[in-house]
Amino acid sequence: MNRLAGGEAEILACWYLRLHGSRILDRRAARGTEDAAALALDHWRLRRHVRIDAWFIVPQRWLRHLANVWQG
Numbered sequence: 001m002n003r004l005a006g007g008e009a010e011i012l013a014c015w016y017l018r019l020h021g022s023r024i025l026d027r028r029a030a031r032g033t034e035d036a037a038a039l040a041l042d043h044w045r046l047r048r049h050v051r052i053d054a055w056f057i058v059p060q061r062w063l064r065h066l067a068n069v070w071q072g
Helices: 003-019 034-039 043-048
Strands: 051-056 064-071
Touching: 034 051
Parallel strands: none
Antiparallel strands: 051 064
16 A cells, blocks of 8 residues: 555544544554554553444455454
């Protein structure tokens, strides 16, 4: 996925989340593969927030949402 396509996907995901009542705490976390996206949830990020939902946006895959993957 090129940088522009990744940025566009992230913008769409952010608007979707805002329209459904979510507050965006971090941006520029898009990854090129599902494995790389899963690795983005490192210990530093996990300790910053009270609750984390993960959205996997990768090329040629359906949008995947994992609700409440971690609570502090």
